[in-house]
Amino acid sequence: MKQKTYRLFFGVSAVILVLLYLMSSTNLIIREKKTEIYPISVIVEDSSDEDYEKLRKGMDRAAQELHVDLNFITLYQPNDQEQQLGLIAREISDGAKAVILSPANPVEAMAGLDRMVLNSPLVILGTIFPHVQAAAGISIDYMEAGKLLGEAVRKNHKNMPVYLFTKGLEYGYARDLYDGIYQAFMDVDVPISLIVTQSDSDSVVLMEDAISRYSQNGVIIALDENSLEEAAGMLEEISMNGVRIPKLYGIGGTNRILNYLDKGIIQGLVVHNWFDEGYLSVEKAVEAIQGGGNLKEQTNMEVYYITKEDLRNPVYEKMLYPIY
Secondary structure, eight states: OHHHHHHHHHHHHHHHHHHHHHHHHTTSSOOOOOOOOEEEEEEOSSSOSGGGHHHHHHHHHHHHHHTEEEEEEOOSSTTOHHHHHHHHHHHHHTTOSEEEEOOSSHHHHHHHHHTOOOSSOEEEESSOOOOTTEEEEEEEOHHHHHHHHHHHHHHHSTTOOEEEEESOTTSTTHHHHHHHHHHHTTTSOOOEEEEEOOSHHHHHHHHHHHHHHHTTTOEEEESSHHHHHHHHHHHHHHHTTTOOOOEEEEEOOOHHHHHHHHHTSSOEEEEOOHHHHHHHHHHHHHHHHHTTTOOOEEEEEOOEEEOGGGGGOHHHHHHHSOOO
């Protein structure tokens, strides 16, 4: 009798163990939570990703933490707004759940989006973009940035003529910087000239002309990163020949620009935390996906005016040279 009881016990136990194994292996008991991956595309306004190192570090950090498959896309030609609009449609058609866009020409971008129907949320970088199809925006106050630059020039170089260099006021944030600089000089009689360079050859000719005529008393403020790098490179070359060069100010934080600041070719910069901007853009894109695109939120990043001495300040050093 005992033997039969033992056999029955072991038999039932074996059946139970087999059932438990089968149920667990087929997720009938323990269901593993499936991690959702969010495909998100980033479309910038340049033809190279070289100058987006800090932004991308923030994006990559967020992508890792938030389970995002990130696709970073550059243009064939810089500042081609039509191509950007076409890429938005292509990426959404190919399965992107959200698109992060740094518009080449905000006015043209808004007009182009009016003609499009987007099935995925759009997060805008770099400029305040009150468009109905923008789920979220991350920007700095470029008018305030321009005012900071203007105030620095006014304080350090009283009554000196100011020359504003840009690829065009319609691109990126140049218009807001321009307006902010003018605000800083509203109550003083300082001549301000706008020099628009539409091509590399124009830039060289106009810059050389400005230096030859105004090298003794001129101040240059570049309204975009490309103009700033171009001007700084040219001024560095000229300075090696012993020629006195104009004072140069601008906005941007590429490693090349920071090196020019460290060398004294650039006197002052307005910067912000690009790593945080990149992280926030991906974070907001994920929130917009999860919320069905109804986020409708604008985040304004803080801006800082820095000089060569600030590059050794631990607070700015961590922001300008992020490690990830």
